[in-house]
Amino acid sequence: MTPQNDGAARATPARRPTIKDIARRAGVSESAVSFALNGRPGVSQGTRDRIHRVAEDLGWQPNSAARALSGERSGCVGLVLARPAHTLGVESFFLQLVSGVQEVLAARKVALLFQVVEDIEAECAVYRRWWAEKRVDGVLVVDPRSDDPRPELLDSLGLPSVMIGAPAEGERQVSTVWADDSAAMASVLAHLYELGHRHVVHVAGLPGLAHTERRINSLRTEAGRLGLTAIRSVPTDYSDAEGAEATRRVLDSDAPPTAIVYDNDVMAVAGVAVAAERGIKVPGELSIVAWDDSALCRVTHPRLTALVRDTSGFGRLAAEELLARLDGGPVRSLQAELPHLEPRESTGPPTSGA
Amino acid sequence: MTPQNDGAARATPARRPTIKDIARRAGVSESAVSFALNGRPGVSQGTRDRIHRVAEDLGWQPNSAARALSGERSGCVGLVLARPAHTLGVESFFLQLVSGVQEVLAARKVALLFQVVEDIEAECAVYRRWWAEKRVDGVLVVDPRSDDPRPELLDSLGLPSVMIGAPAEGERQVSTVWADDSAAMASVLAHLYELGHRHVVHVAGLPGLAHTERRINSLRTEAGRLGLTAIRSVPTDYSDAEGAEATRRVLDSDAPPTAIVYDNDVMAVAGVAVAAERGIKVPGELSIVAWDDSALCRVTHPRLTALVRDTSGFGRLAAEELLARLDGGPVRSLQAELPHLEPRESTGPPTSGA
DNA sequence: GACATGAGCTAAACCGCATTAGTAGCGTCG
DNA sequence: CGACGCTACTAATGCGGTTTAGCTCATGTC
Numbered sequence: 039m040t041p042q043n044d045g046a047a048r049a050t051p052a053r054r055p056t057i058k059d060i061a062r063r064a065g066v067s068e069s070a071v072s073f074a075l076n077g078r079p080g081v082s083q084g085t086r087d088r089i090h091r092v093a094e095d096l097g098w099q100p101n102s103a104a105r106a107l108s109g110e111r112s113g114c115v116g117l118v119l120a121r122p123a124h125t126l127g128v129e130s131f132f133l134q135l136v137s138g139v140q141e142v143l144a145a146r147k148v149a150l151l152f153q154v155v156e157d158i159e160a161e162c163a164v165y166r167r168w169w170a171e172k173r174v175d176g177v178l179v180v181d182p183r184s185d186d187p188r189p190e191l192l193d194s195l196g197l198p199s200v201m202i203g204a205p206a207e208g209e210r211q212v213s214t215v216w217a218d219d220s221a222a223m224a225s226v227l228a229h230l231y232e233l234g235h236r237h238v239v240h241v242a243g244l245p246g247l248a249h250t251e252r253r254i255n256s257l258r259t260e261a262g263r264l265g266l267t268a269i270r271s272v273p274t275d276y277s278d279a280e281g282a283e284a285t286r287r288v289l290d291s292d293a294p295p296t297a298i299v300y301d302n303d304v305m306a307v308a309g310v311a312v313a314a315e316r317g318i319k320v321p322g323e324l325s326i327v328a329w330d331d332s333a334l335c336r337v338t339h340p341r342l343t344a345l346v347r348d349t350s351g352f353g354r355l356a357a358e359e360l361l362a363r364l365d366g367g368p369v370r371s372l373q374a375e376l377p378h379l380e381p382r383e384s385t386g387p388p389t390s391g392a
Numbered sequence: 393m394t395p396q397n398d399g400a401a402r403a404t405p406a407r408r409p410t411i412k413d414i415a416r417r418a419g420v421s422e423s424a425v426s427f428a429l430n431g432r433p434g435v436s437q438g439t440r441d442r443i444h445r446v447a448e449d450l451g452w453q454p455n456s457a458a459r460a461l462s463g464e465r466s467g468c469v470g471l472v473l474a475r476p477a478h479t480l481g482v483e484s485f486f487l488q489l490v491s492g493v494q495e496v497l498a499a500r501k502v503a504l505l506f507q508v509v510e511d512i513e514a515e516c517a518v519y520r521r522w523w524a525e526k527r528v529d530g531v532l533v534v535d536p537r538s539d540d541p542r543p544e545l546l547d548s549l550g551l552p553s554v555m556i557g558a559p560a561e562g563e564r565q566v567s568t569v570w571a572d573d574s575a576a577m578a579s580v581l582a583h584l585y586e587l588g589h590r591h592v593v594h595v596a597g598l599p600g601l602a603h604t605e606r607r608i609n610s611l612r613t614e615a616g617r618l619g620l621t622a623i624r625s626v627p628t629d630y631s632d633a634e635g636a637e638a639t640r641r642v643l644d645s646d647a648p649p650t651a652i653v654y655d656n657d658v659m660a661v662a663g664v665a666v667a668a669e670r671g672i673k674v675p676g677e678l679s680i681v682a683w684d685d686s687a688l689c690r691v692t693h694p695r696l697t698a699l700v701r702d703t704s705g706f707g708r709l710a711a712e713e714l715l716a717r718l719d720g721g722p723v724r725s726l727q728a729e730l731p732h733l734e735p736r737e738s739t740g741p742p743t744s745g746a
Numbered sequence: 747g748a749c750a751t752g753a754g755c756t757a758a759a760c761c762g763c764a765t766t767a768g769t770a771g772c773g774t775c776g
Numbered sequence: 777c778g779a780c781g782c783t784a785c786t787a788a789t790g791c792g793g794t795t796t797a798g799c800t801c802a803t804g805t806c
Contacts, residue, residue, distance in 0.1 A: 054524060056762055067786045072764060082784060099524030103460030104762035107791045112457060114505075119487075132487065137475075137508040144507065149527060151468075152506035153498065154491040170408060170453030172792095173503060278691040304687055311693040334688065337632040337661045339668040410792055421756045426794060436754060458792035461761050526762095749805085756799075761792105768787075775780080 055096040064092045075100075106172070115143065115360055116151040116174040120161040120181065130303070130332040131349055135202070138353025139178065146361060148175075158183075162191055169195045176360050178202055179212075182248040198363040202356045204248035206371050213363055214371045215356040219249045220256035222345055222377045226299055226327055227260045229343075229379055234387045235297040235325060240271040241284045241309070243301040250301065253329075257299075268293065274305065281305025285312040289324075296388035297325035303334045306342055310384070321386035331380060340383035347377040409450040418446045429454075456503075460526070469497065469714055470505040470528040474515040474535065484657070484686040485703055489556070492707025493532065500715060502529075512537075516545055523549045530714050532556055533566075536602040552717040556710045558602035560725050567717055568725045569710040573603045574610035576699055576731045580653055580681055581614045581623075583697075583733055588741045589651040589679060594625040595638045595663070597655040604655065607683075611653075622647065628659065635659025639666040643678075650742035651679035657688045657698070664692055664738070675740035685734060694737035701731040 057071040064071065066085060073080045074089040081089070106112040117139070119132065136150070143150055151174055155161050165188070168174045177197060179188055182204035189210040192199045201214040230238055240257050243250045254271040261269035272288065274280035281300060285308065288295060300306035306328035313320050320326055320340055328335050328344040335342035352374050359372055411425045418425065420439060427434045428443040435443070460466040471493070473486065490504070497504055505528055509515050519542070522528045531551060533542055536558035543564040546553045555568040584592055594611050597604045608625045615623035626642065628634035635654060639662065642649060654660035660682035667674050674680055674694055682689050685698035706728050713726055 054526060054762095058762080068763080069765080069787080070785060073785090076764080078765090080784065085784080097524065099521060101461070101762050102525040102527045103457045103466060104791090105764080106457035107455070107461050107793085108762075108764045109791090121491075133473075133508070136506070140508045144509075147521075149505050150507065151503050152490070153504065154487070154494045155498075167453060167501075170451065171456040172408065173456045278687045282691075304691060307688075308691045311691055311695075314693040333632045333658055334661075337636075337658065337665055338692070339665040341665075408792095412792080422793085423757080423795080424755060427755090430794085432795095434754065439754080455792055458761095459794080461763090462792080462794045463761085747806105751802105751804080753802090754800090757797085759796080760794085764790090766787100766789080768785105770785085771783090773780105773782085776778100 055098045059096060060092050060098060064089050111175050112173060114149045114151050114174045116168055116177040118153045118155060118161045118164050120155050120158050122156055134349040135353040138350030139357040142354050142357035169197050175364050178356055178360060183246045184248050184251050200356050200360045211369050213359050213369050215359055217374045218376055219252045223253045223256040224260045225379055230297045231264055236266055237268040237295045238297045239288045239295040241281060241298055241300045241305055242271045242273050243276045245273045276302055278304045278308040281308040282312050285309040299327045301329050303328045303330050303332045307334055307338050310338055321384050322389055325385040327385060343382045343385040344380050345377045346380045348375055409452045413450060414446050414452055418443050465529050466527060468503045468505050468528045470522055470531040472507045472509060472515045472518050474509050474512050476510055488703040489707040492704030493711040496708050496711035523551050529718050532710055532714060537600045538602050538605050554710050554714045565723050567713050567723050569713055571728045572730055573606045577607045577610040578614045579733055584651045585618055590620055591622040591649045592651045593642045593649040594653045595635060595659055596625045596627050597630045599627045630656055632658045632662040635662040636666050639663040653681045655683050657682045657684050657686045660696055661688055661692050675738050676743055679739040681739060697736045697739040698734050699731045700734045702729055
């Protein structure tokens, strides 16, 4: 079509304008342009306006590399997701989180560098590389663990960072944004208790994750407070397969529970499927609660009672905190809005008390 | 803990080594270092080895900004996802795609810039900005539309790009990586036809999307070939809500279908829920096929017959093509492996032929 | 022995911007 | 009226690489 493009050759459609071009057109020096465009003093209002007009005309945008090289900032923040590829299943949490993050970052013209890796070692390697390459100004860290090597690493690299999901441990230079899983678990158990459930099983997520531990501990504490003994948590890897397997195991036990709380939506749905397989009525014979709401929970039959969080709000909060850190703000620990329980059709009074 | 860190102040943990440091330590000029580290001629093997050793010792990594500024490349490619925030529901497709993309990019030390925006106008604005800022070397474009403004824009910007999902339209300098939706739809219809279905409804996705159009057209063509008349497609926005709504409508019609093909997994699951609501047996009275497999399809009861694609393989292919373009390769149109149908429990012969 | 050749290296320019250190012009003050 | 300070600007430098031009020395050639 375009005759000058013979195969591999790429056209050079329009040279990017630089401040030099602006300087020439406005009849001033490059420094004056730089001052004007960055709102620094040293230029008269008239000249400033003229420079802005010319820049606008030319459609100038700062070359991010040049800015990163001379200034401090790269204008990027990073997010690494460490998950074995096969685990990247149905997980609405992430895209929602990221969309919240973007909302805040985009407004400040900060880009998000995203990387998916296999495991936490690879994740640490990415941080090191990004740091060495000076590719990012800071990072958002997800899936905090109970014995997490990342805060120390990030601290030693001096890479500003925000942990998403768990309150700080130790005295690291790492902000945290978290939701109160303990209180949330308490509210779930209270809901089930009020309905009359005395025997509840918690199908938990990965044991290494900090929020898993907190949910498990909270469940134990609250059960003690209510005088319940037939309460326990069983660990899984969050997959539908293990969720189903755990469900079968607890239903097969001598004293099956009257309610199950699942640590994510996928496992909860898998649990419903197991119940359906066996002809167990939900919520008549078994009540089910999903931690984290999603389309999934509204799509099954019966629709699932779920713990709703404002995930994208969570992302916004985290991004704001990271930007604040980059601007020299203090290390903080921020708490997101408390999740609330959305009762739907999968929970009800047990038919026969234990 | 660390006494020198008083609040906002960030520590400077270790200066990043530069080629200057390497040059000094190796007793050569900076240019020699650059030549050696980039495998260019002009340095003896001995010196080259020495330089490499020193670089290794110092843990040197090229500063991405500096490299971007002097060289051509920024070492980043971009991916923009245009979705209204509330649509970011259960969608395994993306994370899987991205994980495949990363696998290839990471091996070449190319970073992925990721952005979620509201709509396609915002998406175009992001491309313009990235181009002007010289932030990315190329982009991956998803969700091709039947009348898509993006290829023209990217072409005019001279931004190397790969469209994921649809074959090229027109003569743009844009590579495409796509799956044969037409053939896939034909195989789905053949499967249902063999089982005895003569009345099939296709609950389609967004009408504007190119692959939606191709599926619809293929369905019509194939139905014609098989002599079927009671075949149609109904459009939706991919959400579980519209999927359920469409299901109710077609089941309420005068001549309800014996099988429904859904354009994604979420809607298929919603369809199963609607059937359950009404006591319609799946697959006895209604067969259901989901386009795109996911944990979701294996988690419901009955488990869904689904069209399986190697999504992360798709991502790998796209990333490889983009890297090839960046290396000056020609614009190509690559076809991914044909999706295959995975029969599970949601399809079977209809109880009474139409 | 004069000269071309090429390998191996260095010096210097450059990428686009930010920033620091001037400098010219001008009003003010003692 | 010269010292001083202020405003509005320019020149120069640096960020960390890549790249081009040039320089030196050994070797080969007729």
